[in-house]
Amino acid sequence: MFNNYFLKKKILITGNTGFKGTWLTNFLLIMKSNIIGVSKDIPTNPSMFKATISKSQINQYFFDIKNFIKLKNVINKENPDIIFHLAAQPLVKKSFEDTIETWETNVIGTVNLLEALKTYKKKIIVIIITSDKSYKNKEWVWGYRENDELGGSDPYSASKASAEFVINSYYQSFLNKKENIRLSIARAGNVIGGGDWAENRIIPDCISSWSKDKIVKIKNPNSTRPWQHVLEPVSGYLQLAYVLSKNKKISGEAFNFGPNLDQNKNVKNLVKKMSSYWQNKKWSIDKNHSKIIESRLLSLNCEKSKELLKWTPTLSFDEMSEFTISWYKTYYSNKKRIKNLTYKQIKDFMSKF
Numbered sequence: 001m002f003n004n005y006f007l008k009k010k011i012l013i014t015g016n017t018g019f020k021g022t023w024l025t026n027f028l029l030i031m032k033s034n035i036i037g038v039s040k041d042i043p044t045n046p047s048m049f050k051a052t053i054s055k056s057q058i059n060q061y062f063f064d065i066k067n068f069i070k071l072k073n074v075i076n077k078e079n080p081d082i083i084f085h086l087a088a089q090p091l092v093k094k095s096f097e098d099t100i101e102t103w104e105t106n107v108i109g110t111v112n113l114l115e116a117l118k119t120y121k122k123k124i125i126v127i128i129i130t131s132d133k134s135y136k137n138k139e140w141v142w143g144y145r146e147n148d149e150l151g152g153s154d155p156y157s158a159s160k161a162s163a164e165f166v167i168n169s170y171y172q173s174f175l176n177k178k179e180n181i182r183l184s185i186a187r188a189g190n191v192i193g194g195g196d197w198a199e200n201r202i203i204p205d206c207i208s209s210w211s212k213d214k215i216v217k218i219k220n221p222n223s224t225r226p227w228q229h230v231l232e233p234v235s236g237y238l239q240l241a242y243v244l245s246k247n248k249k250i251s252g253e254a255f256n257f258g259p260n261l262d263q264n265k266n267v268k269n270l271v272k273k274m275s276s277y278w279q280n281k282k283w284s285i286d287k288n289h290s291k292i293i294e295s296r297l298l299s300l301n302c303e304k305s306k307e308l309l310k311w312t313p314t315l316s317f318d319e320m321s322e323f324t325i326s327w328y329k330t331y332y333s334n335k336k337r338i339k340n341l342t343y344k345q346i347k348d349f350m351s352k353f
C-alpha cells in the first residue's frame, strides 16, 4: 500500500501517547520509521502506550503544545519529514467541564503548530487530525462530504470546527506559498479497538466493568454511530501522507475516513456483539442517565478518499468486534503478550488491504 515510503522517515506525532497515537506509532514502528513523540502526558491508566512501546523505541518529549516556543524548538531541532498532529482534548463530556482547556489545546495548539511551520525550511508532509464532529450536524441521514458546512454546538465539536478554520487560514495566508510544505486534514469519527481506556466511551466502559466481571450499564442504547476500528482511520492517515507526498494537488484539502454506511449500528447492538466475543459478559440499560447535548447520527461519505487515495474501509463489523475484544482479553489475561498481539493485529489488518 505505502511501499517503503515510511522506512527511516523522521515522523513527529503529537498526541502519540493516546489511543489513536499509540496505534499510529506502533504501525509506523513496524514500517521502521523513526518516531518523535510530543505529548502532554500519558492520558490513561492502564495505558496502551505503556503496555506496547518501550522508551528505547522512540524519542519522546513531554510538554504542553500550548507552549509555542517548546513546540517550535522541538520541530526545528528534530527536523521531521512528516508530522501527524493528533494532540487534543478529545472528549465531548470533558469539554463541558474543562471548556477553556479544550479550546486552548484544540485551537491554540493547532495555531502553534502551524505558526512553527511558517518558518520551517525542510520538505515536510503535515497531516492534521480533526473529527467528523467538525461538520455542522444537520441530522441528515446521508453521509457528509468534505465540502459540507462546518460547525458544532458542544465545546469539543466547535473547537474541532474552529481548528479547521485556523488550518484553512494558515494554509491560504502562508503555507500554500511555501514549496516545502504539503498539508492535509483528516476527518474520522467514533473509533473503537483495543487499548482505549478513556472515560465515557462505550467500549472502555464495557471493558472496565467486564474485566471485573461486573454488569456494564449502557447509556443511550438506541444512539446509532458509524463505528469503525481504530486501524481504519490510522491507515487512512498513513495513506493520505503517502499520496500527498506524490500528489501536490491534494495539499490543503480535507479527507473523510469512515466505515461503509451499512456499519451504522446502535450502542445496544455493538455491546451485544462485543459481549458475544467475551463469554456473553452482562450489560443493562442505565435509565438514570442525564443527557448531555451531543449530536445525533453523523456519518461520513468517503467517496473522495476512495477515489483519490484508493483508501477503503477493511474490517467487517464482526472482525472489528473480534479484534477489539481479543485485544482486551489478552491484556487482562497475559499483559506480556499484548505487544505481540498489537503487532499481529496491525499485520493482519495490512494483509487485508
Ligand SMILES: NC(=O)c1ccc[n+]([C@@H]2O[C@H](COP(=O)([O-])OP(=O)(O)OC[C@H]3O[C@@H](n4cnc5c(N)ncnc54)[C@H](O)[C@@H]3O)[C@@H](O)[C@H]2O)c1
Residues within 6 Å of the ligand: 014, 015, 016, 017, 018, 019, 020, 021, 038, 039, 040, 041, 042, 043, 063, 064, 065, 066, 085, 086, 087, 088, 089, 090, 105, 109, 129, 130, 131, 132, 188, 189, 190, 191, 192, 198
Ligand atoms: N477516539 C476517537 O473516537 C476520535 C474520533 C474522532 C477524532 N479523534 C481525534 O483523534 C485525536 C486523538 O484522539 P484519541 O482518542 O487518541 O485521544 P487520547 O485522549 O487518547 O489522546 C490524546 C493525546 O493528546 C495529548 N494531549 C492532550 N492535550 C495536550 C496538550 N495540551 N499538549 C500536548 N499533548 C496533549 C495527550 O497527552 C495524548 O497523547 C484527537 O485529535 C481527537 O480529537 C478521536
